[in-house]
Amino acid sequence: xxxxxxxxxxxxxxxxxxxxxxxxxxxxxxxxxxxxxxxxxxxxxxxxxxxxxxxxxxxxxxxxxxxxxxxxxxxxxxxxxxxxxxxxxxxxxxxxxxxxxxxxxxxxxxxxxxxxxxxxxxxxxxxxxxxxxxxxxxxxxxxxxxxxxxxxxxxxxxxxxxxxxxxxxxxxxxxxxxxxxxxxxxxxxxxxxxxxxxxxxxxxxxxxxxxxxxxxxxxxxxxxxxxxxxxxxxxxxxxxxxxxxxxxxxxxxxxxxxxxxxxxxxxxxxxxxxxxxxxxxxxxxxxxxxxxxxxxxxxxxxxxxxxxxxxxxxxxxxxxxxxxxxxxxxxxxxxxxxxxxxxxxxxxxxxxx
Numbered sequence: 001x002x003x004x005x006x007x008x009x010x011x012x013x014x015x016x017x018x019x020x021x022x023x024x025x026x027x028x029x030x031x032x033x034x035x036x037x038x039x040x041x042x043x044x045x046x047x048x049x050x051x052x053x054x055x056x057x058x059x060x061x062x063x064x065x066x067x068x069x070x071x072x073x074x075x076x077x078x079x080x081x082x083x084x085x086x087x088x089x090x091x092x093x094x095x096x097x098x099x100x101x102x103x104x105x106x107x108x109x110x111x112x113x114x115x116x117x118x119x120x121x122x123x124x125x126x127x128x129x130x131x132x133x134x135x136x137x138x139x140x141x142x143x144x145x146x147x148x149x150x151x152x153x154x155x156x157x158x159x160x161x162x163x164x165x166x167x168x169x170x171x172x173x174x175x176x177x178x179x180x181x182x183x184x185x186x187x188x189x190x191x192x193x194x195x196x197x198x199x200x201x202x203x204x205x206x207x208x209x210x211x212x213x214x215x216x217x218x219x220x221x222x223x224x225x226x227x228x229x230x231x232x233x234x235x236x237x238x239x240x241x242x243x244x245x246x247x248x249x250x251x252x253x254x255x256x257x258x259x260x261x262x263x264x265x266x267x268x269x270x271x272x273x274x275x276x277x278x279x280x281x282x283x284x285x286x287x288x289x290x291x292x293x294x295x296x297x298x299x300x301x302x303x304x305x306x307x308x309x310x311x312x313x314x315x316x317x318x319x320x321x322x323x324x325x326x327x328x329x330x331x332x333x334x335x336x337x338x339x340x341x342x343x344x345x346x347x348x349x350x351x352x353x
Contacts, residue, residue: 043336047348049348050348064151071127076343076346081144105170113135145343146180146181150181160173171222172222180205189207203217217248233279261297287319292319294334294338296338
């Protein structure tokens, strides 16, 4: 693959090649080929940018460059484990580790589960674990991958990292992170609202679809009370008060154990989910104030290292009456991205061997 020094860098940063990835080693870094197969598996995301140079592996994430010995980062999840710890900071991690185990932050408890799970596995001859992750391992990796995705697309804000580290704000921040990463994977550019503007209520962000150019307002909510759907309708009505004329999409995590969520999502209509939707306040002319509600369930906090990672359940509700029309392609791309749980296992050079 030949590329001129003054041409745009293939990593998609917008910089000239000579001022970007050329400096890694003087050759084009290995990247995933941007074909339909990769999009189907991982969504519409920028490729992983990595290179092996002088016994080290370099990984570019947005405007950052990370490196470690090639033996340490044999797989992409190896990198993600270290990446999230780097973004959260060793000082915070050490402070959490000094607490009683039951009082530690969920991320620290999950990581303890990761270590325990790894110690129970047997490596292959190449030193790599090839196993289905348990619940804590998948939960930790999912947060790491979403943080990576936002940073790789230049959307990671310090405020979301601060909120992730706050035990009391973790669930809400983690879900906003998931909603943002989902929209990125669905092919959207993100514009965060100015939350310091107190003159009006703001959704989490405005997302612009790259292909259709349609803009949507996105709000993400998660229910604090577990094992029940009580209060869900009130939460959604509160989110819809931020409606601003764009097609409005609400992400709503129900925070239920897996078995309860499966039962509720698959129950014959009418069911508790449809009852929640029927209780959502319509506009004065009788139209729904939303275009799409994405009910999700991410029940990893209910499970220990003795359980394999549960399935992410999903139910999508579209509006019952016309308001601002949502492009059909956007509807299906968001639905697919919300269900997408694939995290790359390999670095690009491993796929290209």
